[in-house]
Amino acid sequence: MLKLFNSLSRKIEEFQPIKPNQVGFYICGPTVYNDAHIGNLRTMLMADILRRALEYNGFQVNEVMNITDVGHLTSDNDTGEDKMEKNAKNEADVLAIAKKYTDNFLNDLGALNIELPSKMPKASEHVPEQIEMIKTLIAKGFAYESDEAVYFDVAKFPQYNKLVGQNLDDMKLGARQEVVKDPKKKNPVDFVLWFKAVGRYQNHILKWPSPWREGFPGWHIECSAMSRKYLGDNFDIHAAGIDLKFPHNTNETAQSESANGKPFANYWIHGEHLLINEGRMGKSEGNFITMQTLVEKKFNPLAFRYLVLTTHYRSKLNFTWESLAAAQNALNNLYQEVSSFAEPKVGCAQFEQNFLEAVNNDLDTPKALAILWDLIKTGEFPTSAKAQTLFKFDQIFGLKIKETWELAKKIPESVKKLIDERESARTAKDFTKSDDLRKQIETAGFFLEDTVDGYKLKKKY
Ligand SMILES: [Zn+2]
Structure with a gap:
């Protein structure tokens, strides 16, 4: 039985899907105005491992990941400049930037052996669905309109803080200094559902007609509208990086539960931060590391995947170049060991049992990796059994163990010839020659x- 830590209850719970054997799974995807950094990619790996674990347990997973290509603003309070439009002069520019970074993101997922979601809907292609939901919220009395925007009225949703589990007063809320205050906004915590293209947003490049005025959607409504469209009002799992818990996931919950009159996601899974040398990563800190950076430094992207597996997803991962080099080393050792394994036959049941228990215990990948190494080192089983079991483990690890083993089996003819010559030299007890051939x-x-x-x-790896 798969057990997961649910951010909503703050407890480890047994996973029970709404429909037998099926899982509706939503993950907040990338904002495509820039390359993803390795912190973002850690979240994507967490979601991939969760999805693989669900599949390993026999569930059919319908995974939806949004692409934020409109209206993502720089500050937590729907204020500041629009990152998507910062470097753009017209609509074609905005779309070209979004396309470029979407392609880069898909390449990153491929390099990390992350399984593609069933659907990756774009916010810009789902504006009517977002408008529909805002209309419902207004009709039900959960939203109001000012001259500048349509807001969600947080006071109307008493469970607003249930995901963060803190009093509103303790949370860092309210407009930041740079905000031009809207005199008609009732409460600083109220957040924008629709921006009208007036005042500071008069020249916003992407805008759509709406019942209120031409404008563009707020930061949070896309996830509510698209998860409803593809997974329904109430679905199983919503995953995200921990930094999105508030305000983004909190606001999604408020919008969806108010509009739909039903619970939103049953399980919230949040992945912890990645730190760089114990500190924050960011453009301003000058340590913004992308997949490109790793490849330029000659790392195998899967070494980063291995590094992520060594830390539990709910613990902070401190990234250093030394830790990545150690992960690359471990991965190479693994490939080297496996390269000599015989054709897979009957596996090692006890190891498989222990592995499943580790995975099902809230995705304990560090323990699962320790089991992998125990299996490699044990003298109890022939390599055919180890191969069978390791290839099974790799359905979750995703380290391309079988692919690497298959490649290693392709021994060049020239090497085969050297091996034959060495065997003959050994038979003839010519050890000088046999040593030379080994070299x-x-x-x-x-x-x-x-x-x-x-x-x-x-x-050799
Ligand atoms: Zn989201």
Whole structure:
């Protein structure tokens, strides 16, 4: 039975889907005005591991990830400049920027062996659905209009703070200094559902007609509208990075539950921060690391995946170049060990049982990795059994263990010839020649080890 920490109850709970064997799963996706940094990618890996764990347990997962390509503002309070439009002069520019960074993001997912969601809807292509939901909120008395915007009336939703579990007074709320205050806004905590293209937003590039005035949607309404469209009013799991819990996920919940009159997501799964040298990562800190940065430094992107697996998703991960190098080393050792494994046959039941328990215990990937290494090191099983079980583990790890093993099996003819020559030299007890041939084999990228059952060939990584 899969158990997960639910941010909503702040407890570990047994996962029970709404429909048997099926899971509706929503994850807040990227804002495509810039490349994703490795902190964002850690969240994507957390969601991927969760999805793989659900599939491993036999669930069919319908995963939806939004692409924010409109109206994402720089501050937490729907204020400040629009990041999407900052470097754009016209609509074609905005769309070109969004396309470029969406493509880059998809490449990052591919490099990290993240399974693509079933749907990746774009906010800009779902404006009518967002308008529809705002209309419902106004009709039900949860929203009001001023000259500048349509706001959600937080006072009408008494459970507003249920996800963060703090009193509103203790939360850092209210307009920031740079905000031009709207005199008709009832409460500083009220957030924008629709921006009218007036005043400071008069020249906003992307705008749509609406019942209120031409304008563009607020920061949060897209996730409520698109999750409803693709997963229904009430669905199983909503995942996000911890920094989105407030205000974004809190506001999504308020909008959806008020508009639909039903509970929103049953399980909220939040992934912790990634720190760089114990500090925050950001453009202003000058340590904004992307997948491109890792590739330029000659790391295998899957080394980052391995590094993420070494830390539980609810713990902060402190990224350093040394820790990434150690992860790359461990991954290479793993590939090297597996390269000598025989064709998979009957697996190791006890290891598989322990592995499943670790995964189902709120995705304990550090423990699952320890089990992987125990399996590699044990003398109890033949490599055919280890291969069978490891390939199964990799359905969750996603480290391309089987693919690497298959590649390693393709031994070049030249190396095969050297091995045959060395076997003949050994039979003839010409150890000088056999040692020399072993060195040649190593130069060609393979290690040859002699065992009681004959030689063992490992590929060098
Ligand atoms: Zn969202």
